[in-house]
Amino acid sequence: MNILVCVKRVPQTGGRIVLTADGQEIDTKFLGFTISPHEECGVEEAVRIIEAGGGSSAVLTLGPAAAEEQLRDAMALGIDRAILLETDGSEWDPMSTAAAIVDAVRTQEAANGPFDLIVFGNESADSGGFQVGIRVAVALGRPVVSGLKGLTMGSGSVTARRESAGGGWETYELTLPAVVGVKEGINLPRYPSVPGRLRARKKEVERVAVGATASRAALAAGSATGAPIGPVKVVLRLPEAQGSEVEILGRGAEAAPAVVDMLQRIGVLGS
Amino acid sequence: MSGPIVVLVEHAAGEPDRVSLETLAFARGLANALGGATVEALLFGDAGAGVGASLGAHGAATAHVVADARLAGAYAPGAWGATLGELATTRGAAAVLAPGSDRGAEVLAHAAARLGLPLAANVLSVTPGASWSVTRQRWAGSLLEDATLDAPIRLMSMAPHAVAVDERAGSAPAMVAPFAPNVGDADLVVRVTGHEPPAKGSISLTDAKVVVGGGRGVGSSDAFAELEELAELLGAAVGVSRVVTSNGWRPHTQQIGQTGQRIAPDLYIACGISGAIQHIVGCKSAKRILAINTDAESPIMGIADYAVIGDLHTIVPAISAEIRRRA
Numbered sequence: 001m002n003i004l005v006c007v008k009r010v011p012q013t014g015g016r017i018v019l020t021a022d023g024q025e026i027d028t029k030f031l032g033f034t035i036s037p038h039e040e041c042g043v044e045e046a047v048r049i050i051e052a053g054g055g056s057s058a059v060l061t062l063g064p065a066a067a068e069e070q071l072r073d074a075m076a077l078g079i080d081r082a083i084l085l086e087t088d089g090s091e092w093d094p095m096s097t098a099a100a101i102v103d104a105v106r107t108q109e110a111a112n113g114p115f116d117l118i119v120f121g122n123e124s125a126d127s128g129g130f131q132v133g134i135r136v137a138v139a140l141g142r143p144v145v146s147g148l149k150g151l152t153m154g155s156g157s158v159t160a161r162r163e164s165a166g167g168g169w170e171t172y173e174l175t176l177p178a179v180v181g182v183k184e185g186i187n188l189p190r191y192p193s194v195p196g197r198l199r200a201r202k203k204e205v206e207r208v209a210v211g212a213t214a215s216r217a218a219l220a221a222g223s224a225t226g227a228p229i230g231p232v233k234v235v236l237r238l239p240e241a242q243g244s245e246v247e248i249l250g251r252g253a254e255a256a257p258a259v260v261d262m263l264q265r266i267g268v269l270g271s
Numbered sequence: 272m273s274g275p276i277v278v279l280v281e282h283a284a285g286e287p288d289r290v291s292l293e294t295l296a297f298a299r300g301l302a303n304a305l306g307g308a309t310v311e312a313l314l315f316g317d318a319g320a321g322v323g324a325s326l327g328a329h330g331a332a333t334a335h336v337v338a339d340a341r342l343a344g345a346y347a348p349g350a351w352g353a354t355l356g357e358l359a360t361t362r363g364a365a366a367v368l369a370p371g372s373d374r375g376a377e378v379l380a381h382a383a384a385r386l387g388l389p390l391a392a393n394v395l396s397v398t399p400g401a402s403w404s405v406t407r408q409r410w411a412g413s414l415l416e417d418a419t420l421d422a423p424i425r426l427m428s429m430a431p432h433a434v435a436v437d438e439r440a441g442s443a444p445a446m447v448a449p450f451a452p453n454v455g456d457a458d459l460v461v462r463v464t465g466h467e468p469p470a471k472g473s474i475s476l477t478d479a480k481v482v483v484g485g486g487r488g489v490g491s492s493d494a495f496a497e498l499e500e501l502a503e504l505l506g507a508a509v510g511v512s513r514v515v516t517s518n519g520w521r522p523h524t525q526q527i528g529q530t531g532q533r534i535a536p537d538l539y540i541a542c543g544i545s546g547a548i549q550h551i552v553g554c555k556s557a558k559r560i561l562a563i564n565t566d567a568e569s570p571i572m573g574i575a576d577y578a579v580i581g582d583l584h585t586i587v588p589a590i591s592a593e594i595r596r597r598a
Contacts, residue, residue, distance in 0.1 A: 093389065095389055131376075143460050165283075167469030234418055238415070253581070253585045
């Protein structure tokens with residue numbers, strides 16, 4: 001079994017998002033970075049599949065030089081090797097990202113043999129495009145399902161499980177090689193061990209310079225090129241605060257009667 | 272005159288899904304902005320004809336219904352996406368809209384990949400022009416992006432609950448037109464092959480009128496018994512924040528937030544939840560929020576309507592006892 005996991009470096013937002021003055025980015029001066037949550041579970045899933053059945057795993061990201069940190073995090077959890085498609089730090093649109101990953105997959109497969117499974121997160125935490133994994137799968141002509149919370153490997157196939165809109169679960173059978181989009185909840189990722197971290201630090205990261213997106217060049221040239229492109233970010237904004245006034249019903253257990261009065265008043269509890 | 276706006280409509284048990292109806296309302300607004308484009312729906316399945324006709328009240332002039340058993344019998348993301356793309360091309364559509372549900376987002380991405388066109392996900396508003404301007408959600412709605420979208424057919428999924436359903440009584444029914452797509456076997460290899468029903472007697476988080484939520488402050492797996500007791504008295508579902516599932520205290524299916532469920536109950540009781548952005552985006556659609564927290568300055572207070580300050584381990588059992596006393 002040969003597995004590739006694609007991940008994205010995203011800021012670790014806490015209680016509040018702050019933007020840079022030009023509105024182009026989240027101000028990350030005081031923020032750490034992490035692997036986008038769904039993809040963190042994708043890494044764990046790949047490690048588990050290889051632990052159970054043998055084989056090798058690789059992690060790939062498209063991002064700035066600093067995204068090496070997330071590749072090493074993935075290797076600390078047990079991924080064997082890493083590929084960085086190194087950008088100039090500018091943001092890539094989903095079509096360009098997918099095209100670069102398809103190129104990289106073809107190059108990797110020509111050198112190291114085919115990937116039986118390519119794992120994506122359902123959507124990235126930051127830009128939330130809901131499409132890169134599907135675009136890659138369609139370009140490679142491989143079956144794909146998104147939103148998965150369970151994978152069971154068979155011989156030459158994988159059974160995938162996802163929550164149904166109306167409750168319960170639905171299952172899919174995919175013939176390998178296949179592409180899957182997983183969601184947080186498919187597993188509980190392990191914490192990296194100290195030896196794992198040390199090993200990850202010494203491993204090579206294969207770097208491929210991809211620079212700026214082709215679509216950015218098309219944008220600079222104006223819509224006269226006629227190239228379909230987007231969404232191309234103009235500016236980021238914070239939504240207006242909901243700004244509700246909070247009514248303090250009391251402190252400690254003595255507040256219970258006031259709470260139940262409120263429950264009856266709003267009709268949640270019969271009076 | 273602009274081409275039509277094609278809208279993917281999901282339906283179950285003979286009823287269109289709510290976010291699909293919101294998407295039709297959004298399409299109606301866009302049609303006006305385009306100077307009177309028509310809105311055309313696409314539905315899959317035998318029940319599609321009945322549901323489709325009823326969409327006239329929601330602004331659809333035509334309902335294209337796919338009855339082909341290979342596609343209509345079971346959800347097949349690639350085949351549905353190929354069908355949506357083919358219909359959009361055949362009709363010369365100006366835009367294709369899908370609800371921002373799991374399936375809507377997936378089908379639209381398949382259409383986009385097959386057409387080689389860009390796709391804007393979770394759109395809140397759009398202004399057509401030489402280049403279309405869209406506002407879309409990032410970080411599940413805690414951040415907004417103004418962006419441009421340039422393509423012969425503009426593909427957009429709608430952020431749920433961005434616009435209200437717009438039903439107009441007395442409208443003519445939509446014309447039902449069978450659509451037979453030219454879908455090949457390659458598009459049909461992935462389809463739903465099995466179902467597992469939900470656990471009996473369980474209250475779904477997304478349908479519950481009241482949700483009792485627990486966060487880091489609950490402190491352990493065992494301490495959820497206090498929240499479950501209150502939930503049972505209120506006929507509520509229990510939900511949790513991300514730290515709770517990361518600690519393995521509760522299953523991920525109960526998680527509310529960006530990487531979990533989005534809920535919209537009449538009342539959300541947030542116990543020991545500080546209110547990280549990741550959680551807020553999952554619960555902010557609740558009509559009312561009661562926060563129970565030791566910290567009166569925690570971010571959850573910024574969106575709460577009511578609060579009790581103090582230790583949830585004494586407050587929650589006291590509320591349950593008071594409900595029992597009055598019963």
